[in-house]
Structure formats: structure tokens, C-alpha cells
Amino acid sequence: MASLRRALGYISLRWKDPSTCEACGNEFTCGATITGCWCMQVKLPKETRVRLREQYKDCLCRGCLDRARVEGQ
Numbered sequence: 001m002a003s004l005r006r007a008l009g010y011i012s013l014r015w016k017d018p019s020t021c022e023a024c025g026n027e028f029t030c031g032a033t034i035t036g037c038w039c040m041q042v043k044l045p046k047e048t049r050v051r052l053r054e055q056y057k058d059c060l061c062r063g064c065l066d067r068a069r070v071e072g073q
């Protein structure tokens with residue numbers, strides 16, 4: 001089961017198209033693994049995450065998440 005998970009993650013990573021950040025226009029890859037997107041690991045205040053989710057339909061690049069985190073404090 002563990003090896004199947006790894007295989008699926010590899011497939012999703014390979015087939016993943018880069019996303020364009022809605023906030024700054026940079027290209028970034030979201031959802032790098034099958035277990036979830038790295039952006040969920042970024043520590044954001046709950047209100048900031050909610051606000052971003054209302055504002056943008058996709059994830060933002062790491063730079064914008066970092067900036068949102070700083071601004072949200």
C-alpha cells in the first residue's frame with residue numbers, strides 16, 4: 001500500500017502542470033504530492049487562509065503565502 005501511494009504521488013508530480021500565481025503571476029507547482037499540497041504546510045493564521053480562499057480560487061506561490069503570513073500578523 002505504501003509503495004502504491006509513492007507511485008501515485010510520482011505520477012501526479014510528473015503530470016502536474018505549473019500553476020500561475022493569481023497574486024503575482026509567478027509560475028509555481030502546487031499539489032506536489034498525493035497527500036496534499038505543500039501550501040497546506042505553510043503556517044498561516046486561520047483568518048488569513050480564509051481570506052485567501054475567498055480572494056483566489058487556486059493556491060498562491062510560496063512568496064505570496066509568506067507575504068500574506070507577514071501581513072496577517
Ligand SMILES: [Zn+2]
Nearest residue numbers: 021024061064
Ligand atoms: Zn505569488
Ligand SMILES: [Zn+2]
Nearest residue numbers: 030037039059
Ligand atoms: Zn497549493
